Amino acid sequence: MSPRIQGALFAALAALAASALRADVPGTGAILAADALECPDVRVGEANFQADATLAKSQYEVSATRTRIGIDYAPARDDFVTRPVNRVEESTAVSLTARMATDSDFSPLAVVGGYRGFTDYRSIWLDEYYRQYFTGVPGYAAVSPDGWNALVGGRWTYVPGTAILQCTLLRQGDTISPGYEPQIGAPLLRGLSRLRTTQVRVSTENVVSPTVRTLLQAGATNTTGRVTRYSLQGSVNWALTGSLTLRSVVAGVREGDGFHAESASATLERDWDARWFLGLGARVYGDSGEVVDPLIVSSAAPALRTLDVPVSLRWQGSRAALSVEAGPYRTRYDVIPLASTQFARLYANRNWTHVEGTASWRF
């Protein structure tokens, strides 16, 4: 994303934030959120600010996110080339959303956004590994990751107050730090550095009884160099009693015969007069890994299983809401293939702690 576009989005954010913070403008709001995910050798911190305003019945929203990722890079036991280093990367993402109101049951939706910087710790780890190994070697070129996205869609209330259907089409472009493969008597073989993604997503939300609300989401995503990814997710919110709610989600993803992932979560939440909410949840996730051939060198991830057990406390006021959520997050990989042991520290088992906090205001 060019600095000019980024500047324009920041200007829009500032304008909407200013209007949101003026209490005399109805239909405006602001949200401030902070997330942290940490383990001894990886630290991820994210701060997000959103502001929205309703103008001529349509709602406009701007969002800015700043992410800071720190890793303690350490070479594998038999790696005598790379050296331990602490590396910190920061990235910025902005987006602008417009939800248009119409006289019918259909309302269009559009989102544009972009980011600059590394988006995850794994890409930083791999970038550091290739940088130390190949800087100065013909074929190596450092990359500054960035990306843009544009989404159009619509929301159709096909049973007023009860059932909603939403369809979206996303187009996304990413410049990433690629991988490299040495060749005898030739420059390095460079992996893909520019990716294009197209995604179609359909979701339907329904009130199926006075105590049950459901959400079904299905999507198809095609990214350069990959098989189309299909995803399906079902969510059920069930009010067990007047003050006890069970939220459950089951999801699955499949990418040809090469990759599949499944996850399930449940959160039990008790509330006091719909003002204070105390919740306890559990989420399990498992995937098949992305290693295609264990006999060749690959930085692809082996099969992964995770467990997340969050505890949450939320407060809902008449115009403001607060939440804090925290818990342990355990990640366990299968043993990495012998041909790829140089990536063993990247795919090490980790015990993380995650903390999230959010404050929102409506004016």
Add this chain to the structure above:
Amino acid sequence: MFAKVKTPVLCLTMAAAAMAAGCTEVPVWRQGTVSKPNMVFNDRGAFVYGMHLNSQVEAGSADNGGATAAGCTACK
């Protein structure tokens, strides 16, 4: 298990579920419970559930595709 299920079956299931749900109309005056803040599906604010930073680790949770989900495209 999900890997065995064919896409057309999933699409049909989705369509059937959507249509079946649309057949049940709960009047607005009986929707007090399902309108509580922890009963709605919110994508923003204090009542968002689930850790979104898990896409840092879980390739199958990065459902927007792109760079995060395609880390492996860069390394094969």
